[in-house]
Structures are given as structure tokens and as C-alpha cells.
Amino acid sequence: MKVLLDVRDLSVELVTKTGLVTIIEGVDFQVHEGEIFGIAGESGSGKTMTVLAMLGLLPRGARVSGEATFNGINLVGLGSRGLRQIRGRDIAMVFQDPMTSLHPMLTIEQQMTDHLRFHQNVGRSVARKRAIELLNEVRIPDAEGALKAFPHHFSGGMRQRIAIAVALACRPRVLIADEPTTALDVTVQAGILRLLNDLRTRTGLAVIMITHDLGVMSLIADSLSVFYAGRVIESGPTSDVLTRPRHPYTRGLLDALPHPTGAQDAPLVPLSGTPPSPSARPSGCAFHPRCSFAVMSCRASLPVLEQIGDRRLACPIDPFREAM
Amino acid sequence: MTTAERGLRLDEVHVEFSRRGRAPVRAVAGVNLRVEPGQIVGLVGETGCGKSTLARVAVGLIRPTSGAVWLEGARLNPLGHGVRSRQDARLQIVFQNPFSSLNPRRKVGEQIADGPTILDRASKRSARDRVLQILEEVGIPKSAADRFPHEFSGGQRQRIAIARVLAASPSIVVLDEPLSSLDASAQAQVANLLVRLSRDLNVGLLLISHDLAIVHHVADVVAVMYLGQIVEAAPTKQLWSVPLHPYAEALIQAVPRAGGPRVLPDVVAGEVPDPAYPPPGCRFHPRCPYAFERCRTEWPALLEVSKGRSVACWLQTPGDAGASPSMKATSHRADVADG
Numbered sequence: 001m002k003v004l005l006d007v008r009d010l011s012v013e014l015v016t017k018t019g020l021v022t023i024i025e026g027v028d029f030q031v032h033e034g035e036i037f038g039i040a041g042e043s044g045s046g047k048t049m050t051v052l053a054m055l056g057l058l059p060r061g062a063r064v065s066g067e068a069t070f071n072g073i074n075l076v077g078l079g080s081r082g083l084r085q086i087r088g089r090d091i092a093m094v095f096q097d098p099m100t101s102l103h104p105m106l107t108i109e110q111q112m113t114d115h116l117r118f119h120q121n122v123g124r125s126v127a128r129k130r131a132i133e134l135l136n137e138v139r140i141p142d143a144e145g146a147l148k149a150f151p152h153h154f155s156g157g158m159r160q161r162i163a164i165a166v167a168l169a170c171r172p173r174v175l176i177a178d179e180p181t182t183a184l185d186v187t188v189q190a191g192i193l194r195l196l197n198d199l200r201t202r203t204g205l206a207v208i209m210i211t212h213d214l215g216v217m218s219l220i221a222d223s224l225s226v227f228y229a230g231r232v233i234e235s236g237p238t239s240d241v242l243t244r245p246r247h248p249y250t251r252g253l254l255d256a257l258p259h260p261t262g263a264q265d266a267p268l269v270p271l272s273g274t275p276p277s278p279s280a281r282p283s284g285c286a287f288h289p290r291c292s293f294a295v296m297s298c299r300a301s302l303p304v305l306e307q308i309g310d311r312r313l314a315c316p317i318d319p320f321r322e323a324m
Numbered sequence: 325m326t327t328a329e330r331g332l333r334l335d336e337v338h339v340e341f342s343r344r345g346r347a348p349v350r351a352v353a354g355v356n357l358r359v360e361p362g363q364i365v366g367l368v369g370e371t372g373c374g375k376s377t378l379a380r381v382a383v384g385l386i387r388p389t390s391g392a393v394w395l396e397g398a399r400l401n402p403l404g405h406g407v408r409s410r411q412d413a414r415l416q417i418v419f420q421n422p423f424s425s426l427n428p429r430r431k432v433g434e435q436i437a438d439g440p441t442i443l444d445r446a447s448k449r450s451a452r453d454r455v456l457q458i459l460e461e462v463g464i465p466k467s468a469a470d471r472f473p474h475e476f477s478g479g480q481r482q483r484i485a486i487a488r489v490l491a492a493s494p495s496i497v498v499l500d501e502p503l504s505s506l507d508a509s510a511q512a513q514v515a516n517l518l519v520r521l522s523r524d525l526n527v528g529l530l531l532i533s534h535d536l537a538i539v540h541h542v543a544d545v546v547a548v549m550y551l552g553q554i555v556e557a558a559p560t561k562q563l564w565s566v567p568l569h570p571y572a573e574a575l576i577q578a579v580p581r582a583g584g585p586r587v588l589p590d591v592v593a594g595e596v597p598d599p600a601y602p603p604p605g606c607r608f609h610p611r612c613p614y615a616f617e618r619c620r621t622e623w624p625a626l627l628e629v630s631k632g633r634s635v636a637c638w639l640q641t642p643g644d645a646g647a648s649p650s651m652k653a654t655s656h657r658a659d660v661a662d663g
Contacts, residue, residue: 042507043478155595156371185370185534186578190589197588212507215537215580219588242583256512257582258541267519268512268541274477 001032004173004206005054005091010066010076012046012053012230014278021279023049024230026066028305031174034204036196038221038238040214042253042275046230047210051176055091056083070174089119092167096179098159102151108135108162109147116169134165138195157188164195171203178210193220214254218242226250229276229286236311246308247315248291285315293319329397331360331528332382332415332496337391339377347600351377352388353552356626361495362526364518366543366560368536368575372596374552375532379500382530383417396495413443416489420501422481426473432459432484433469439491454491461525462487462517479510483517490521496528497521503538511535515542536579540564545632548572551599551607554626558633568635570612570649606638614639614653616660 012024024046031037039047052058054068054075068075070091075083087093095101103111112134113127122130128147135143138161140154151159160180167175177196181189197220199205209221217224217238225235226247234247245251252271273290276282282289288298295317305314339352351374359365369375380386382393387402394400395415401408419425427435436455440446446454456466462483464476473481482502489497499518503511519542521527533539539546540560547557548569556569567573571592578589594611597603603610609619618638626636629644639652 042509158595186536186580186589187370187574187592189580190578191591194588194591213580214508214582215584218582218584219580219586239583239586253508254582256509258512258515258537267516270512270516271509274479274510 001034003030004033004070005031005208006067006069007050007054008067008069010050010053010064010068012049012058013063014059015061015063016279018279020063022230022281023278024053026305027225027227027230027232029225029232029235031206031208033173033206034200035223036200036207036209036221038217038224039208039210039227040212040217040224040253041227042212044275044277045227047212047227048178049230050227051093051178051208051210055087055093055176056080085119088115088172089170090172091174091176092170092172093176093178094160094163094167094180097183098156098163099151099183101163102159102166104151106150107147108149108151112147112162112166112169115166119170130169131165134168135162137168138162138165139191140165155188156184157191160184160188160192161195164192168199168205172205174206174208175199176208176210179212180209181216182211182213189216196220214242214257226253229281230278231286231314232305232312233287233314234312235305240311244320246311246313246318246320247287248293248317248319249287251320252290293317329394330495331358331363331396332530333358333394334378334382335392335394337378337381337388337393339374339381339386340389343600349600350552350602351599352381353602354391355549355552355554357382357530357547357554357557359496359528359530361528362522363545364522364529364531364543366539366546367530367532367549368534368539368546369549370596371534372599373549374599375534375549376500378549379417379498379530379532382498383415384412385417410443413492414495416492416494416497418482418485418489418497418499418502421505422473422478422485423505425485426481426488428473431470431472432476436469436484436488436491439488439493443492458487458490461490461521463513477510479506479513482506482510482514486514486517486521490525490527494527496530498530498532500532501534502531503533503535511538518542536575537581548575551597551602553607553636555608555637556635557626558635562633566648568629568633568640568647568649569608569637570614570639571608573649606636614649614656616656 010027013020053064112131116127132143221238224238225232255269284299288294303314334357337355340348342348384402437451440451440454547554556572574592605621606619609615624636628634
């Protein structure tokens with residue numbers, strides 16, 4: 001399948017009161033046409049920062065290096081004028097909370113047609129027709145009526161479907177969904193996941209799915225990268241990584257989850273310690289202070305993300321190798 | 325009621341919010357619920373089903389429109405301007421967001437000490453001892469007492485919020501989405517802590533959550549709420565193995581599992597109706613795949629079908645061995661065709 005987005009050695013530094021802080025370091029991944037690619041990790045691991053860096057949406061003063069190639073164009077260093085042509089048209093984004101990502105004072109029609117008219121230079125009536133099509137596509141009942149309504153008229157699940165419709169207006173090639181179902185109930189979540197899955201099979205849309213919910217990942221992502229402290233520590237086909245994790249961190253995340261068929265009376269197994277703050281990342285492997293397999297070399301040298309078959313792993317110890 | 329009654333009991337609680345010029349919203353429409361000491365009761369349901377309103381009624385933050393809340397056999401007085409009685413303070417609540425429920429300007433130890441000093445008039449010294457003891461119970465280092473909330477992670481803060489509640493020596497604690505702002509690992513720590521509290525300190529917990537996987541793991545009994553009413557209540561294991569209400573069935577099968585099969589769950593048709601205009605008959609019937617004539621007109625009461633298990637569904641009858649809604653629906657259709 002065709003590679004739509006090729007990210008290589010992406011790093012981000014932010015200016016803070018205490019100086020430059022590295023948020024993202026050497027992130028690599030590829031997203032193919034029609035693929036749902038997952039970015040997993042705890043809060044603060046750099047999941048959202050990675051996609052914001054690609055789209056040039058970081059706060060002023062942030063320094064981005066590396067490459068993010070979309071359609072032969074490197075998005076890093078493209079400048080705001082160039083990015084404006086791509087954002088919203090070729091690469092669109094859906095955020096976690098549809099209550100804040102939709103404008104509360106604008107009708108759905110205004111929010112759906114503005115960027116359509118900007119990017120595709122079409123008239124009001126054409127844009128309106130397209131908006132109705134889109135609302136039908138995301139199964140909003142009475143699309144014509146919905147255009148006149150405001151976001152607060154809809155339930156959370158409907159609002160998120162509208163936010164997806166807004167993002168899809170210009171027929172983007174890549175949709176970035178940042179925790180799109182985290183604020184929603186499981187039954188509503190199922191509807192959103194079905195919608196995304198349906199879109200990629202029908203239209204070849206590539207989806208970057210950012211979520212800390214490994215259950216959601218298992219349902220929908222073809223492949224995933226696990227982030228820890230601003231780096232990818234493990235990646236590969238989703239079912240493979242989540243049923244046979246090799247990095248102690250991925251393993252720890254999975255062990256902390258309640259198991260639906262497991263012994264109810266056994267306590268859950270949390271990871272020890274807490275994730276490091278970006279300004280005080282440990283030397284060597286950033287996970288070593290929390291890792292029960294850590295040896296001297298983990299403290300000293302940064303592990304390389306090595307290719308092993310169709311997977312990648314940043315752990316030279318590889319404690320679960322035998323279980324493969 | 326005799327004074328021998330223990331724990332928390334909600335008795336036919338209704339809550340109606342009136343709105344100027346519009347139909348009132350019945351957020352809670354007739355809920356009966358019990359929480360015994362040492363028991364963990366999970367309350368699950370979709371956003372807007374009335375879970376949080378019920379939590380607030382249970383601790384007296386909202387006055388029920390009708391019905392009553394009983395704590396250890398005495399009627400709980402809704403919170404007013406006056407001082408709450410020591411008895412009523414044995415009922416405590418933990419909120420969702422530990423970033424806003426702790427005071428950012430007061431040291432952790434001072435906030436926890438409020439319980440013993442205000443409620444039990446403990447001396448400074450004995451309050452301090454109690455604080456250190458409680459911090460140990462929730463697994464936070466004693467040095468935390470002299471630090472501020474911002475110095476802790478979300479999971480630690482939630483444990484501090486629980487410590488503050490424990491300082492009032494509660495018999496019942498209501499927890500409103502205590503885990504939903506936390507990462508998996510922190511969730512696991514807090515979940516383990518909750519189980520330990522109920523077992524070791526014999527505290528009864530009403531755990532309100534939309535995270536079914538966690539509720540399944542920790543709760544002894546689970547009540548499923550839909551549009552202001554409890555539609556099924558059962559021991560957790562039984563509910564998970566054979567849910568009797570179609571809504572409970574839909575909820576449980578929609579829970580994704582990490583490393584599980586890649587099969588997208590079925591979607592419940594339609595949207596949650598406006599609680600100001602609930603549908604006639606069974607409130608779930610417009611979305612229920614098994615609904616038949618009776619469901620559209622007659623409202624099913626929550627009836628006990630087997631010991632400790634109740635369900636509000638016309639497909640289920642008391643004394644009948646529990647079978648899933650899909651099986652029941654098949655036999656119901658056969659009965660209708662025969663007769």
C-alpha cells in the first residue's frame with residue numbers, strides 16, 4: 001500500500017522558564033493509505049505533541065527538527081502559508097472533546113462550510129449540499145435541520161460525529177483522531193469506531209488514532225507505536241504487539257488493565273513509579289527506574305529502536321524474547 | 325426502620341430539575357439502592373443517565389424531589405447552611421477530578437487533618453498522628469503531609485483525596501468517576517486501594533463509573549442505570565456472564581479488551597432520549613432490538629427474578645431461570661406465534 005505520511009527522526013524542543021526541554025526525540029513512523037495507525041502511551045508521553053508538530057500547531061518558540069513527508073512535501077519547516085494549504089484539506093484533525101472543538105456560537109452549517117469554501121473555492125449552495133451529504137454519511141438524522149442547529153443541541157456522540165464530518169469536508173487523505181472516544185460512553189464509542197473503520201475501507205482514508213486505551217487500539221488499529229517519555233519504544237502490528245508485548249513498559253501497561261475473564265479477587269498490577277517529567281528524564285533508557293529488568297547498561301546508554309521482523313523494539317534486554 | 329440497619333439505603337428517590345418555561349427534567353425516576361458496609365456497589369450507565377445526580381443525592385448535595393436517603397437507619401439531612409451532624413459526616417464523597425477537589429493552597433496534611441480536628445475535635449498532635457496513619461493506609465509517603473497537591477501526580481492526588489475522606493472515619497463513601505481522569509497504571513493503584521478499603525476498613529463503597537472493565541474488576545454488585553432508572557442489578561459475576569436486560573447486554577458487549585479479537589461491537593440503535601420527554605412504556609424500547617407491543621405501552625418495574633438479582637424487562641419473569649434477552653426474545657416470539 002502507498003505510504004501517505006512518512007515521519008523520520010522527528011524531534012521537538014520547547015522553550016520553558018528553565019530553558020530548552022526536549023519533548024519528542026527521534027520519532028519515526030509511516031502511515032499507509034487506508035490504514036488505521038495507532039499512537040499509544042500514557043498522558044505526557046508526547047502522543048499529541050507529535051501530531052501537532054507535524055501540523056505546525058505547536059506554541060511559538062517550539063523547535064521542530066526531522067522530517068514529516070506528506071505527498072512529497074516535508075511539513076517540517078514548510079511555513080504557515082504552506083501548511084494552511086494542507087491542514088484541513090489533506091490532513092484533518094478531530095479532537096477529544098467535541099464540546100470545545102466545535103464553536104458554541106456558530107451553527108453547524110457555518111462550521112462545516114467555511115473551510116470548504118476556503119479550500120475548494122465553491123459557492124454557498126454547493127458547500128451546503130456537500131455539508132448535508134457529510135452529515136448523512138456520519139448518520140446525523142435530519143441533516144437539513146442539523147445545519148441550522150448549534151452544537152449544544154446534540155448529544156456527545158452526535159457532536160463527535162459532527163466534528164468528524166467537519167474534518168472530512170474537504171475529503172482529506174489523512175485524519176488525525178486525538179482520543180476521539182475518550183469522553184464518550186462505550187456504546188457511543190462503538191458507533192464512532194465503526195464510522196472510522198467504514199471510512200477507511202470505503203475511501204482509503206488513513207487514520208492516525210491517538211489513544212491511551214489499549215482496548216480501543218485492539219478493536220481498530222492495524223499497527224501501533226507505543227510512546228514513552230517522547231520516544232517510540234515498541235511498534236508493530238496491533239494484535240501482535242498487544243498479545244505478545246516485548247518491551248517491559250508495554251507489558252506493564254497491559255498488566256495494569258483489569259482482565260475481563262481473569263481472577264477478580266487478584267489485585268491489579270500497577271507499574272511502579274510515575275512517568276518522568278520532560279525536564280527531568282532519566283539517563284539511558286527513560287523507563288529504567290520503573291523497570292524490573294533494568295541492568296547497568298540501561299542506565300548508561302539509550303536503547304536503539306531495532307527492527308525485528310515486522311516489529312520494532314527499543315530494549316536490548318528483550319526479557320520476553322523466549323515467549324515469542 | 326430499626327437502628328440496627330447498617331449502610332446506605334436510597335428509597336424511591338426521584339429528582340426533578342425544573343426549567344423555566346419548559347418541561348422539567350426527571351434526572352432520577354424512582355431509584356432504590358442499598359450499599360452495605362464492606363460492600364462495593366458499582367453504578368454504571370451512559371452519560372446523562374442520572375448517575376452523578378444520584379451520587380449527589382446519596383450524599384445530600386441535592387435534595388430529592390421525593391423519596392429519602394437513609395444512613396445507618398437514620399434519615400440523611402440534605403446539606404444546608406448549618407453544620408452537618410457527626411452521624412451524617414460518616415457518609416463521604418470523592419469527586420472525579422483530584423486537581424480541582426483538593427485545595428491547591430493548603431498542604432496535604434492540613435487538608436486531611438480537617439476530618440479529625442473539625443469532626444472529632446482532636447488535638448493538633450493526635451490529628452497529626454491520624455494523618456500519618458491514613459497516608460500510610462493509602463500508600464502515600466508520610467513526607468507528603470508537608471507538601472502541596474501540585475507536587476503529586478494525578479493518581480497520587482486521587483489517593484490523597486481518598487485519604488481526606490477517610491479522615492472522617494466514614495462508613496460509606498460515594499465515588500463519582502474516581503478513575504476516569506487517570507492513566508491505566510494509576511487506575512490500577514486506586515482500584516486496588518478501593519478494594520483494600522472495603523475489605524480492611526469495612527467501608528461500603530458506591531462506585532459510579534462508566535468504565536465497565538474496572539467496575540467488573542472491583543464491584544461485588546452492579547446496578548445498571550438507563551435514563552434515570554435502574555434497569556438491572558445483580559452480583560457482578562452473574563451480570564457479566566448472563567446480562568438479563570437488553571441494555572446491560574449491549575453495554576457489556578461494547579467493552580473493548582486490549583489484545584482481544586478485532587471485532588467491532590454492535591451499536592445500539594438511536595440516541596439516548598431527552599430525559600424531559602422519556603418514551604412511554606419501557607424507557608429503553610425505542611432502542612431495544614427485542615421490543616414488542618407491551619414494551620411500548622406498559623412500564624416494567626424492577627423485579628427480583630432470582631436471589632439478589634433484579635431486572636426491569638418484560639422478557640424476564642420472577643422465579644424464571646435467567647436467560648439472555650436474545651434467547652428470551654426467541655421463545656417469546658414462538659409463544660406469540662403459537663397462541
